[in-house]
Amino acid sequence: MTLEFSPEARQRAETIIRRYPPQYKKAAVIPLLHLAQEEWGYISAEAMAYVATLIEAPPVKVAEVATFYPMFNKEPIGKYEIQVCHTLPCALTGCGRIVKHLCEKLNIQVGQTTPDRRFTLKKVECLAACDRGPVMLVNKTLYTNLTLEQVDDILNGLE
Amino acid sequence: MDASRCILTREMETIPNLTDIDIYIQHGGYQTVEKALKMMKPEEVVKAVTDSGLKGRGGAGFPTGRKWSLLANRFPRYLCCNADESEPASFKDRKLLEGNPHRVIEGMILTSYANGINLGYIYIRGEFFQIIEQMDRAFAQAYERGYLGKNILGTGFDLDLYTHPGAGAYICGEETGLIESLEGNRPYPRLKPPYFPAAIGLWQAPTIVNNVETMADVALVVEHGADWFKGFGTEDSTGSRLFGLCGHVKKPGLYELESTITLRSLIYDVGGGVRGDKKLKAVIPGGISAPVLTPDELDVTMEFGEMAKAGTMGGTGGVVVMDETVCMVDALLNISMFARHESCGQCTPCREGMPWINDMLRRIEQGHGRQEDIDLLLDVCFNIEGRTVCVFGQAPGVWPTRSFIVKYLPEFQAHIEQHKCVVLPVEESYLRKENVEMLGVGVFRAKNS
Ligand SMILES: Cc1cc2nc3c(=O)[nH]c(=O)nc-3n(C[C@H](O)[C@H](O)[C@H](O)COP(=O)(O)O)c2cc1C
Numbered sequence: 001m002t003l004e005f006s007p008e009a010r011q012r013a014e015t016i017i018r019r020y021p022p023q024y025k026k027a028a029v030i031p032l033l034h035l036a037q038e039e040w041g042y043i044s045a046e047a048m049a050y051v052a053t054l055i056e057a058p059p060v061k062v063a064e065v066a067t068f069y070p071m072f073n074k075e076p077i078g079k080y081e082i083q084v085c086h087t088l089p090c091a092l093t094g095c096g097r098i099v100k101h102l103c104e105k106l107n108i109q110v111g112q113t114t115p116d117r118r119f120t121l122k123k124v125e126c127l128a129a130c131d132r133g134p135v136m137l138v139n140k141t142l143y144t145n146l147t148l149e150q151v152d153d154i155l156n157g158l159e
Numbered sequence: 160m161d162a163s164r165c166i167l168t169r170e171m172e173t174i175p176n177l178t179d180i181d182i183y184i185q186h187g188g189y190q191t192v193e194k195a196l197k198m199m200k201p202e203e204v205v206k207a208v209t210d211s212g213l214k215g216r217g218g219a220g221f222p223t224g225r226k227w228s229l230l231a232n233r234f235p236r237y238l239c240c241n242a243d244e245s246e247p248a249s250f251k252d253r254k255l256l257e258g259n260p261h262r263v264i265e266g267m268i269l270t271s272y273a274n275g276i277n278l279g280y281i282y283i284r285g286e287f288f289q290i291i292e293q294m295d296r297a298f299a300q301a302y303e304r305g306y307l308g309k310n311i312l313g314t315g316f317d318l319d320l321y322t323h324p325g326a327g328a329y330i331c332g333e334e335t336g337l338i339e340s341l342e343g344n345r346p347y348p349r350l351k352p353p354y355f356p357a358a359i360g361l362w363q364a365p366t367i368v369n370n371v372e373t374m375a376d377v378a379l380v381v382e383h384g385a386d387w388f389k390g391f392g393t394e395d396s397t398g399s400r401l402f403g404l405c406g407h408v409k410k411p412g413l414y415e416l417e418s419t420i421t422l423r424s425l426i427y428d429v430g431g432g433v434r435g436d437k438k439l440k441a442v443i444p445g446g447i448s449a450p451v452l453t454p455d456e457l458d459v460t461m462e463f464g465e466m467a468k469a470g471t472m473g474g475t476g477g478v479v480v481m482d483e484t485v486c487m488v489d490a491l492l493n494i495s496m497f498a499r500h501e502s503c504g505q506c507t508p509c510r511e512g513m514p515w516i517n518d519m520l521r522r523i524e525q526g527h528g529r530q531e532d533i534d535l536l537l538d539v540c541f542n543i544e545g546r547t548v549c550v551f552g553q554a555p556g557v558w559p560t561r562s563f564i565v566k567y568l569p570e571f572q573a574h575i576e577q578h579k580c581v582v583l584p585v586e587e588s589y590l591r592k593e594n595v596e597m598l599g600v601g602v603f604r605a606k607n608s
Pocket residue numbers: 214215216217218219220221223226241242243244245246329330331332333334335368369370371373374549550551554555
């Protein structure tokens with residue numbers, strides 16, 4: 001199967017590539033991988049090959065990058081990606097409780113996806129909101145000063 | 160705190176919608192750019208920054224004017240503003256970018272003009288989704304108003320600035336790792352020398368890498384002059400600084416202060432003291448990589464020089480407060496987990512040393528530590544320090560490990576001798592539970608696959 005961006009994403013890709021000098025198109029690889037992940041939810045080998053054509057680099061160059069950076073999912077994840085910060089300042093303010101609660105509530109362990117593919121639970125490192133811990137990201141939204149009740153409300157609020 | 164001393168944050172706290180360029184301009188925004196481009200020579204801008212004594216706010220505290228003067232005499236040159244902000248306990252750049260993006264853009268324009276740069280990027284960590292969008296909008300507005308692009312304000316100066324997102328790797332904050340990442344590679348830091356960015360940086364060209372807060376300070380220096388800027392802070396640490404308080408403190412948050420404040424006053428007067436009026440046990444004063452301080456070491460000012468004398472570092476100004484319920488083995492285990500996960504894997508002492516430290520600490524924490532483990536930990540530290548490509552090996556690797564062990568040795572020994580935590584039973588320490596829980600699960604995303 002060959003993948004291709006939607007016309008809209010294609011246009012955004014071109015804007016991104018124009019930000020770099022033409023001889024250094026390869027610099028666009030991270031923003032383009034983000035775009036690919038938005039389009040398809042994760043980065044497949046096909047997606048890597050497609051991004052490679054856009055920046056005129058060998059697919060292995062893209063694979064090298066995609067496999068290094070933690071934000072790129074190499075396999076499909078749930079509709080909602082929940083990432084709880086577990087670095088020291090958040091650990092001091094009780095992120096352990098939040099993680100445990102989420103595990104129990106979603107009935108999965110960290111790193112897993114619920115069988116209905118709605119939720120993926122992950123731990124993440126410092127999100128630069130340490131004064132408002134515990135914190136978590138749900139897809140692109142940051143929630144801060146979390147309590148267990150708030151976590152319930154947030155989960156209930158997601159369709 | 161005297162609000163008139165808050166030179167960086169006052170605007171964004173008092174003026175609503177400052178992120179909109181029209182509001183920003185109404186309040187005098189971009190006048191400095193106009194003044195500098197039309198009335199100052201690039202050398203004059205460099206001189207103002209040098210004279211101001213401004214030191215970089217990205218962690219190392221290197222004088223900004225001096226950094227600029229080291230640029231190799233070649234063109235093109237590039238600018239990278241470092242907004243990777245991944246140092247745990249640091250959240251100042253987020254607040255600045257959220258609250259006052261145009262101030263940072265002004266700083267970037269002035270830096271570019273001063274150094275003959277026509278293309279620059281702000282490297283923003285990937286998790287800052289909204290900030291990246293907002294910054295893209297801010298740049299677009301600046302282009303529309305003619306502050307970016309070709310022939311800016313009719314002065315003949317051209318400049319393009321763009322955002323560049325990261326994707327969740329801490330090491331992209333290290334300046335040469337950032338450059339590799341921007342070029343589209345794995346962010347393996349480069350060997351210095353020869354790869355000092357000022358000599359051989361982005362695409363092999365002379366490059367300036369400066370922190371977000373540094374950029375905002377540059378705008379202030381050019382707006383008000385070096386002498387005005389020096390009127391804040393001390394000779395060693397001019398201007399104001401953004402200090403972040405987090406952990407077990409009553410009033411966590413970001414505070415703009417002068418470095419004359421002592422760490423004790425920062426925690427007790429500004430932060431309201433320890434949460435629940437518990438006893439203070441330990442403080443990490445400058446981002447998690449900085450060596451830890453004990454409660455009797457707090458009468459030190461937040462100046463870069465004084466911090467160094469106290470055996471720690473001012474770093475990013477992020478202060479972590481820990482109360483008496485914290486097990487130091489536990490806390491260090493958390494830090495070592497971070498170090499293990501974020502080592503880029505390029506050089507052996509760091510790639511192998513971090514997991515080794517982490518494993519030994521886990522063993523001690525679980526009550527299976529051996530007498531010789533403490534010496535072994537220090538020995539591993541010794542063998543990492545100075546033997547790695549970048550400073551990551553030391554911070555957050557060696558420095559926290561060594562300082563925790565040296566300053567809280569009895570706690571480590573008790574763990575080993577009594578085969579258990581002596582601070583609190585498992586069920587009462589969230590921090591401890593957190594680590595115990597983590598053992599069984601595959602949280603370490605394969606880094607070197
Ligand atoms: C492991 C490591 C991580 C770093 N992370 C950051 C960061 O997130 N943000 C930052 O501005 N500087 C970071 N730095 C410091 C940069 O290498 C560089 O010194 C700084 O961006 C220079 O800017 P300044 O002179 O304005 O401080 C890091 C350094 C190291 C060794």
